[in-house]
Amino acid sequence: MARLEESVVDGSRAPGKASPKDLPxxxxxxxxxxxxxxxxxxxHSCVAQQVRLLxxxxxxxxxxxxxxxxxxxxxxxxxxVQQRVAGRLAPRMRNVLNLTGTVIHTNLGRALLAxxxxxxxxxxxxxxxxxxxxxxxxxxxxxxxxxxxxxxTLTGAEAATIVNNNAAAVLLTIAALARDREVIVSRxxxxxxxxxFRMPDVMxxxxxxxxxxxxxxxxxxxxxxxxxxxxxALLMKVxxxxxxxxxxxxxxxxxxxxAIAHARGLxxxxxxxxxxxxxxxxxxxxxxxxxxxxxxxxxDVVTFSGDKLLGGPQAGLIVGSRxxxxxxxxxxxxxxxxxxxxxxxxxEATLMIYLRSDRVxxxxxxxxxxxxxxxxxxxxxxxxxxxxxxAVGPRFSVSVxxxxxxxxxxxxxxxxxxxAGLAIAPVAKKGAGRALDELATALRRLPVPVIGRIxxxxxxLDLRCxxxxxxxxxxxxxxxxxxx
Ligand SMILES: *Cc1c(COP(=O)(O)O)cnc(C)c1O
Numbered sequence: 001m002a003r004l005e006e007s008v009v010d011g012s013r014a015p016g017k018a019s020p021k022d023l024p025x026x027x028x029x030x031x032x033x034x035x036x037x038x039x040x041x042x043x044h045s046c047v048a049q050q051v052r053l054l055x056x057x058x059x060x061x062x063x064x065x066x067x068x069x070x071x072x073x074x075x076x077x078x079x080x081v082q083q084r085v086a087g088r089l090a091p092r093m094r095n096v097l098n099l100t101g102t103v104i105h106t107n108l109g110r111a112l113l114a115x116x117x118x119x120x121x122x123x124x125x126x127x128x129x130x131x132x133x134x135x136x137x138x139x140x141x142x143x144x145x146x147x148x149x150x151x152x153t154l155t156g157a158e159a160a161t162i163v164n165n166n167a168a169a170v171l172l173t174i175a176a177l178a179r180d181r182e183v184i185v186s187r188x189x190x191x192x193x194x195x196x197f198r199m200p201d202v203m204x205x206x207x208x209x210x211x212x213x214x215x216x217x218x219x220x221x222x223x224x225x226x227x228x229x230x231x232x233a234l235l236m237k238v239x240x241x242x243x244x245x246x247x248x249x250x251x252x253x254x255x256x257x258x259a260i261a262h263a264r265g266l267x268x269x270x271x272x273x274x275x276x277x278x279x280x281x282x283x284x285x286x287x288x289x290x291x292x293x294x295x296x297x298x299x300d301v302v303t304f305s306g307d308k309l310l311g312g313p314q315a316g317l318i319v320g321s322r323x324x325x326x327x328x329x330x331x332x333x334x335x336x337x338x339x340x341x342x343x344x345x346x347x348e349a350t351l352m353i354y355l356r357s358d359r360v361x362x363x364x365x366x367x368x369x370x371x372x373x374x375x376x377x378x379x380x381x382x383x384x385x386x387x388x389x390x391a392v393g394p395r396f397s398v399s400v401x402x403x404x405x406x407x408x409x410x411x412x413x414x415x416x417x418x419x420a421g422l423a424i425a426p427v428a429k430k431g432a433g434r435a436l437d438e439l440a441t442a443l444r445r446l447p448v449p450v451i452g453r454i455x456x457x458x459x460x461l462d463l464r465c466x467x468x469x470x471x472x473x474x475x476x477x478x479x480x481x482x483x484x
Pocket of ligand 1 (some may be wrong): 271409
């Protein structure tokens with residue numbers, strides 16, 4: 001560093017490089033017309049901060065001898081400030097196109113909200129609302145009551161309560177019903193889902209002692225019966241949402257487990273994870289257990305997510321008997337896990353859609369995408385094929401192909417959705433891996449990033465979730481430029 005500084009000072013600077021005396025002052029830069037315009041738009045402090053950061057950066061580069069003389073011209077400097085301000089003010093959360101083939105993709109925000117949910121959310125958030133205010137009495141209300149009747153109507157439960165997400169619903173249920181006591185669960189159901197949610201750890205966090213029974217593949221009624229003692233507080237079933245135990249297997253059904261528990265005065269809780277409110281088999285999709293079935297089988301509490309198959313906002317829904325839900329609702333931890341008014345508004349409007357059950361597959365984006373016919377998706381792929389082939393140029397070959405998508409978010413882990421899309425493969429075998437990375441990167445850098453998946457040396461764009469094909473097509477010239 002010291003030597004570099006000396007070399008600048010003694011004038012042995014490489015030709016074309018800027019010298020320290022070329023550096024602008026912060027004040028001078030702020031007076032440049034383009035920058036002054038930015039100040040008028042965004043305020044002094046935001047723009048001045050970016051100007052200061054730019055000048056710091058230029059100073060350190062001039063000392064390293066890497067700053068070009070052309071970079072310190074008024075026009076170049078103004079453009080640099082403009083770029084920094086735009087970068088600083090660009091939201092980090094952005095829309096992307098999910099062409100992964102996974103419909104409910106946790107990393108891409110899970111379920112898409114229905115138009116009605118968005119409209120209700122916007123309306124409720126643009127002014128005060130009766131979140132916790134009882135309009136009939138003028139007294140304090142309870143936010144649960146906004147959706148409780150909808151949830152009990154749709155699931156047949158006696159009562160319902162809501163929290164921030166399903167992980168919170170499970171944690172709260174266990175803590176409220178079994179803190180400092182024992183919870184019996186089958187070894188075949190000790191799930192780990194993404195984001196460090198592992199059933200044994202959740203039990204420990206809730207302060208319950210987990211008692212594992214049975215084996216990985218087989219658990220029998222007598223396994224539960226033998227484990228019950230006077231410290232037992234709860235029998236628990238967990239839907240194995242992201243894996244399947246197949247072959248020589250046996251599990252105790254919710255109905256059998258409820259009979260065992262109720263004969264001893266104990267409750268049963270079932271964590272469904274996804275939990276569909278409608279029978280997906282009606283659209284030829286694989287069946288997912290429904291909360292209403294679990295309640296009908298005798299379960300006292302059923303927990304499920306708002307943003308998986310339900311197709312709503314992030315939420316943890318807890319439905320069940322009046323006695324169990326009453327304990328859960330009164331448990332102090334509930335306050336820390338409570339749902340915000342934003343998702344609550346979206347949840348209410350989403351549940352309303354289920355009241356008009358004939359229209360759910362049109363009105364709920366998640367179901368609309370899941371039930372989209374393969375032939376439609378293939379037609380879309382064929383229509384986009386020529387433009388995509390042109391955009392990726394001669395280095396890649398493109399083909400329209402059948403693909404295997406999935407529901408995602410731990411629903412029906414082994415089932416595949418017959419889908420279609422575009423497969424893009426590097427033409428040259430040599431450097432194919434690098435070419436694929438370059439392609440995936442170029443797609444991610446588009447104004448609306450396109451997220452595909454790489455499989456067997458090809459980049460697959462599964463088009464099941466592409467509804468705005470014009471938006472995708474409009475970006476192809478930019479893709480072409482990035483790859484040329
Ligand atoms: C997804 C899932 C959860 C967690 O739900 P979140 O809404 O993500 O908090 C819990 N249990 C099971 C079985 C799940 O599949």
